[in-house]
Amino acid sequence: MPYAKELRIAQLAVQRATLLTKSVFHTTAKGTVSKEDHSPVTVGDFGAQALIISALRHHFPDDEIVAEEEAAELIANKPLSERIWSYVQATMLEDESAEQELGGPIQSEQEMLDAIDMGKSPGGAKGRIWAIDPIDGTKGFLRGGQYAVCLALMVDGDVKVGVLGCPNLPVDDSAPLDAHAGENQTDAEGKGVIFSAVLGEGATSGALSRGALSKEAPIHMKPIEDITQATFCESVESGHSSHSDQAAIAKLLGITKPSVRMDSQAKYGSIARGAGDLYLRLPVRADYEEKIWDHAAGDLIVREAGGEVTDVTGKRLDFTLGRTLKANKGVVAAPKAVHGKILEAVKQVLSSK
């Protein structure tokens, strides 16, 4: 299979990073600080980013990396840096050979800070570029809701590999779609799923494990016979996508089921495995540029599962333009057969505003 090594390293790296986020979740002090744009970042975000970058550097030292977080804040905040370092040191895959495969532990706090800062590539249309969101849906993570550890490889602006670690979604692809699953289920009861895709090779899901990778199975979007029976996913945060526009679109389509609100790219994973049907992300602000790390893995996983992903104008998401999706507004993801119909409703609602 093409990109087999990249896929395997990405899956192991995502899996290890989720272990760190889970141990941070179980402490009361999550080291939450507010970034310049007022969004939160935690010990979990920084630690997960350090672990993923260190594994990528070990195997693919010449690849570029676009990652959400940077270390500047930590250089000024030594106690926070030390806390992250203690989690990074304590986190390893329980399977020793898998841990070794990732290149073993980071050697020092400084090396960890350097790793965090290796995600500053401007991105673009040329070469091999990894996109990392160490915790997507930080607000969901803090609430005990959905979040995802996201990693994608783009080659010449095309997403080739995508991996989403979703520690609070059920493993079972046929479990009813429940935004609160993570709040009332334990790991032993089958919580934690990893979604993956390689361009042209399909999409899969498997159990997130604490060690070696688990067995995976192909996933597919659910064919929709009757759009009025569809379930659509949307953000929890009304500041991230327009709940009112999404409700108007659903109404126009005759959808009566309530939306399922969940944070993060868990929405892409959920529709890719047929637990939900549609993902609508209508812009709230005309000037917001979606970040590539918020969509690269999910876009590929949904397309490989039989879906179509565009923006609200019907254009494919364009990952060639740098760290953001400058040429796109919003996201409409649906099974291929009905995407056109959904898009018509989106356009109608937007043009009547």
Ligand SMILES: Nc1ncnc2c1ncn2[C@@H]1O[C@H](COP(=O)(O)O)[C@@H](O)[C@H]1OP(=O)(O)O
């Ligand atoms: N105004 C906005 N419109 C769309 N997405 C946003 C906006 N502000 C922040 N985000 C991003 O939405 C993502 C979460 O999406 P969701 O609501 O689907 O969980 C986060 O990565 C968050 O970025 P950030 O990491 O900077 O907070």
Ligand SMILES: [Mg+2]
């Ligand atoms: Mg994000």
Ligand SMILES: [Mg+2]
């Ligand atoms: Mg994030």
Ligand SMILES: [Mg+2]
């Ligand atoms: Mg963030």
